[in-house]
Amino acid sequence: MIEMLEKTVAHNGLVAAFALVGAVVLLAGWLSRHLTMGRVHGSAIAIVIGLALAWWGGRLSGGHKGLADVPLFAGIGLMGGAMFRDFAIVATAFEVQVTEARKAGLIGVVSLLLGTVLPFIFGALVARAFGYDDAVSMTTIGAGAVTYIVGPVTGAAIGASSEVMALSIATGLVKAILVMVGTPVAARFLRLKTPRSAMVFGGLAGTVSGVSAGLAATDRKLVPYGALVATFHTGLGCLMGPSVLFFAVKAFVG
Structure with missing residues (x-):
């Protein structure tokens, strides 16, 4: 069962990356509401968690791309790349009236x-x-x-x-x-x-x-x-x- 899950994640790296980021955002939102009473926004907590995961991934793999160097989370490299970054910036700009x-x-x-x-x-x-x-x-x-x-x-x-x-x-x-x-x-x-x-x-x-x-x-x-x-x-x-x-x-x- 575990091997099947690993293969599924490995062959669907981008989907797994979105799932991981979603889980981090949910956890950050919960921490924001219950530990800081909303005074520290969930996005800031999520970034801290992301930086910690990047450090852990780099230490674990000995690479230079953080969590993306771990084969199981290789999709993070695509999700965090320039293409999605620029897409997010453009999407934000379109919301402004x-x-x-x-x-x-x-x-x-x-x-x-x-x-x-x-x-x-x-x-x-x-x-x-x-x-x-x-x-x-x-x-x-x-x-x-x-x-x-x-x-x-x-x-x-x-x-x-x-x-x-x-x-x-x-x-x-x-x-x-x-x-x-x-x-x-x-x-x-x-x-x-x-x-x-x-x-x-x-x-x-x-x-x-x-x-x-x-x-x-x-x-x-x-x-x-x-x-x-x-x-x-x-x-x-x-x-x-x-x-x-x-x-x-x-x-x-x-």
């Missing part, structure tokens, strides 16, 4: 730009402080500070190493968790009471999972507005990271 986005006005655009550039600068400076002084590494880690999706997308475009891209994902994850936990605490100070303020906050924070969870713990009615503007960070970061921001860093560090 331009007519709704216009309601944020000029202040929403400004907050979006600031929320993209300022975290990038901070992430790049932290990377340099820890010894990553080349333009590729600084740009990749800085892009990770925008969101944990922008980091690896930027790194793949400019030729960053897998280690640096992993650091960029970890950087974005830390940011998402900080936003999740900090939003309810700072909500009164930030005056998060109206849809407009939620849009501005979503533009400045820039992480959809962090903004969604943080606003859900503050006022569930504000979640769609904050997430609406935060969604644009993925597309904007993926456009600016390998181009404008990379060339700006290269001009400074050579």
Whole structure:
């Protein structure tokens, strides 16, 4: 029975990958609801579990692709490849309604730009402080500070190493968790009471999972507005990271 199951999984790697990711998401959602009372979003917990599984797979197989190096989970390599990654980004962009986005006005655009550039600068400076002084590494880690999706997308475009891209994902994850936990605490100070303020906050924070969870713990009615503007960070970061921001860093560090 076990041998039959192993053969079935081995010959249907992509299906098995979807099943594994689904199980991880379900577990992360349960942990989010019961251990953190929803304050830490399930997506952040799922990413932590994914990173732990990648480390375990790498140690077990001695390879360089994490869990995908284990024959039983080879489909993870296809599911986590560039094709599905780009498909997910495009699918996210299609959910945005331009007519709704216009309601944020000029202040929403400004907050979006600031929320993209300022975290990038901070992430790049932290990377340099820890010894990553080349333009590729600084740009990749800085892009990770925008969101944990922008980091690896930027790194793949400019030729960053897998280690640096992993650091960029970890950087974005830390940011998402900080936003999740900090939003309810700072909500009164930030005056998060109206849809407009939620849009501005979503533009400045820039992480959809962090903004969604943080606003859900503050006022569930504000979640769609904050997430609406935060969604644009993925597309904007993926456009600016390998181009404008990379060339700006290269001009400074050579």
